[in-house]
Amino acid sequence: MNPNQLGPERALSVAVIGVGGVGKELIEQLKDIPFPFQIAAVAKSNKMLLFTDGTTCFPVGQWQNALIHSESTKDTHLGVLDALRPLVKAGGRKVVLVDNTSSQDVANSYPDYLNAGVNIVTPNKKAFSGDLQLYKRISQGETTGGVPRGVFYNESTVGAGLPIISTLKDLINTGDKVTKIEGVFSGTLSYIFNEYSKGQEGGPSFSSIVQVAKDNGYTEPHPGDDLNGADVARKLTILSRMIPELRDRLPNGHEDVKPTSLVPEALKTANAEEFMRRLPDFDSELAKRRDEAAKRGNVLRYVGVIEVASGKIEAKLEEYPKTHAFATSLQGSDNIIMFHTERYGARPLLIQGAGAGNAVTAMGVMSDLLKLF
Ligand SMILES: NC(=O)C1=CN([C@@H]2O[C@H](COP(=O)(O)OP(=O)(O)OC[C@H]3O[C@@H](n4cnc5c(N)ncnc54)[C@H](OP(=O)(O)O)[C@@H]3O)[C@@H](O)[C@H]2O)C=CC1
Ligand SMILES: N[C@@H](CC=O)C(=O)O
Numbered sequence: 001m002n003p004n005q006l007g008p009e010r011a012l013s014v015a016v017i018g019v020g021g022v023g024k025e026l027i028e029q030l031k032d033i034p035f036p037f038q039i040a041a042v043a044k045s046n047k048m049l050l051f052t053d054g055t056t057c058f059p060v061g062q063w064q065n066a067l068i069h070s071e072s073t074k075d076t077h078l079g080v081l082d083a084l085r086p087l088v089k090a091g092g093r094k095v096v097l098v099d100n101t102s103s104q105d106v107a108n109s110y111p112d113y114l115n116a117g118v119n120i121v122t123p124n125k126k127a128f129s130g131d132l133q134l135y136k137r138i139s140q141g142e143t144t145g146g147v148p149r150g151v152f153y154n155e156s157t158v159g160a161g162l163p164i165i166s167t168l169k170d171l172i173n174t175g176d177k178v179t180k181i182e183g184v185f186s187g188t189l190s191y192i193f194n195e196y197s198k199g200q201e202g203g204p205s206f207s208s209i210v211q212v213a214k215d216n217g218y219t220e221p222h223p224g225d226d227l228n229g230a231d232v233a234r235k236l237t238i239l240s241r242m243i244p245e246l247r248d249r250l251p252n253g254h255e256d257v258k259p260t261s262l263v264p265e266a267l268k269t270a271n272a273e274e275f276m277r278r279l280p281d282f283d284s285e286l287a288k289r290r291d292e293a294a295k296r297g298n299v300l301r302y303v304g305v306i307e308v309a310s311g312k313i314e315a316k317l318e319e320y321p322k323t324h325a326f327a328t329s330l331q332g333s334d335n336i337i338m339f340h341t342e343r344y345g346a347r348p349l350l351i352q353g354a355g356a357g358n359a360v361t362a363m364g365v366m367s368d369l370l371k372l373f
């Protein structure tokens with residue numbers, strides 16, 4: 001597809017909710033790309049700007065200031081939906097919600113957006129990895145009004161911009177049989193253990209490495225959601241539900257996976273600020289585990305496994321010999337994901353690269369947006 005051949009009538013009207021690390025980066029990338037986009041709305045939790053009357057926030061690029069100084073309002077995701085309805089009714093351009101939040105409330109509103117004819121692109125895992133009924137309303141809903149139902153794309157929910165969701169879709173849709181998926185699914189936990197395994201006594205502490213992962217934009221808004229394994233469990237749920245044999249396997253989503261948690265008992269209910277402040281008190285617990293593994297010639301890695309025949313879905317901290325691919329080939333926030341399938345036989349299809357960070361996540365969101373042209 002040649003972007004220069006797409007006239008203004010083919011422009012996508014894009015409403016961006018969530019302008020933190022990923023959302024801001026997405027807007028920057030949208031400004032630079034030669035495809036025709038019209039920003040229809042920009043919103044955060046208590047503020048929103050609407051451009052549904054055809055005005056534009058580009059190229060002036062003053063949206064950040066304008067958003068901060070706009071009137072406070074609640075439930076911006078509902079306000080944005082109301083503002084988008086007339087755009088859909090007017091016909092012509094496709095209308096898209098990009099949800100860059102990690103909000104369950106926004107995720108719960110997806111069926112309403114889709115039924116109103118709005119398409120959805122999102123890196124937010126909540127809608128696809130929680131209650132199965134919500135997932136079914138999103139993935140199997142039917143048109144209720146006169147407008148065609150919207151479609152959704154969620155590539156960045158697993159492996160950030162890495163082509164994990166699209167690869168699994170292709171494998172299944174072309175009739176291959178997936179037998180097992182395994183790998184390192186957390187950019188944060190990958191970074192932490194890649195760095196942590198390098199040092200031993202006297203090296204950087206566990207908590208200081210977690211702080212760098214947070215500063216680099218790898219962690220969830222609350223880093224505890226990475227360290228307790230919930231983020232990996234969510235990703236395993238998202239992939240499992242795409243595999244026909246496992247679609248109904250996890251009625252409560254990630255909670256049914258019961259991942260190994262690295263969060264100290266005393267910090268389980270701490271908010272993000274308290275969590276980071278008190279984490280150094282627990283450094284010695286993991287240091288002991290790392291040093292014991294090192295004595296055996298091993299390193300620690302947090303892995304996820306989906307076994308289709310047995311229905312086993314696990315997220316856990318494991319020891320690997322220093323020669324293993326999970327020990328030797330990973331750097332930074334790399335994810336590595338292996339698809340074992342009938343067609344690929346004994347040599348699994350392997351995807352590896354940065355699995356977290358604002359730039360690569362926004363790129364995955366952008367690649368989904370381009371699928372709508
Ligand atoms: N960072 C990464 O590497 C990756 C991130 N993701 C996912 O991307 C999403 C965004 O992550 P990130 O940018 O780091 O998160 P941030 O915490 O940096 O930003 C979140 C944004 O969402 C807004 N927001 C939160 N709740 C609501 C709500 N109810 N209604 C409207 N806006 C809301 C926040 O606004 P306010 O400030 O007003 O609260 C903020 O603008 C998450 O779902 C994350 O899991 C996925 C893959 C990789
Ligand atoms: N916090 C997540 C971000 C991507 O999903 C991670 O560390 O992998």
Ligand code: NA
Nearest residue numbers: 155158160162
């Ligand atoms: Na991805």
